[in-house]
Amino acid sequence: MKDSTIKLKDQLKEKGYKLTSQRKVVLDVIMDHENEHLSTEEIYGYVKERHPEIGLATIYRTLLILDELGIVSKLDLDEEFNRYELNKDSEDHRHHHLICTKCGSVTGVEEDLLDPLEQQIQKKYGFYVNNHRVKFYGICKECSDNKH
């Protein structure tokens, strides 16, 4: 059993969940497509290649659990459906997305310079920030290079 599966099994057990072959495959697919921000439907497609009998509902249920366990995060990229990304242990809440309004590409970014802003918000509004979600809209490098 691969490391990631063992870890998954432990995390599932903590919450009283079981390790099933479907859950294994879903996580494997997401890991094999890191940084791709797969949608539920896309995950379903890839999982079906390795486990053809799986139902869409199982994908939804599994993603809900993986999110609950903190293994993946649901992204909300202004589409009519959701996408998911693998959480890296190293990142806390310092991960933003660059969304190109021309080609639609989505890139993850590690910078985090929000601390001063959060301190200011806390001082001025008495609002204690413990997480944030930031999307930048603009034109990506490829699109501005290709515009001739």
Next chain:
Amino acid sequence: MKDSTIKLKDQLKEKGYKLTSQRKVVLDVIMDHENEHLSTEEIYGYVKERHPEIGLATIYRTLLILDELGIVSKLDLDEEFNRYELNKDSEDHRHHHLICTKCGSVTGVEEDLLDPLEQQIQKKYGFYVNNHRVKFYGICKECSDNKH
């Protein structure tokens, strides 16, 4: 005809749209509930008080146009439906939202300290940022005051 309606009429005409009583009422309702982040369904409710025959589809169609005209912005506050807020002329970069994870309140915030971050992103990734959307999650003042 009130100022806001005249302005609406002009903006509609520019795009070949007509000024209808329904569109007037929708905008009036949103203006009367500034800072409340009304959902489509809530807007429907308020509009119906003043214009009982209106259909939900008209609300959806009107909000689409008001958004296109830049009069309102669709918000995405992690709910299964959308909310809208009135755009203030003074702000171009949209403001940020503080979302309390305890009571669910949503507050608009005007600070904008993202310029240095955006410059860094531009330099490092060649991505030209022209807008952003930021949500801060945490505990609002009321909730932390009331926790005893």
Next chain:
DNA sequence: ATTCATGCAAATCGTTTGCAACCCA
């Protein structure tokens, strides 16, 4: 008069849920 907008109901579409059969622990 022309063109666009409305109201209604039906249609979409992503997601959820009920349930009998099934499988992991």
Next chain:
DNA sequence: TGGGTTGCAAACGATTTGCATGAAT
């Protein structure tokens, strides 16, 4: 064995769309 899990289909809920009627320019 027993309780969580699955696949399937039906149910949901927000939003969209087709169409005949109605209103604005």
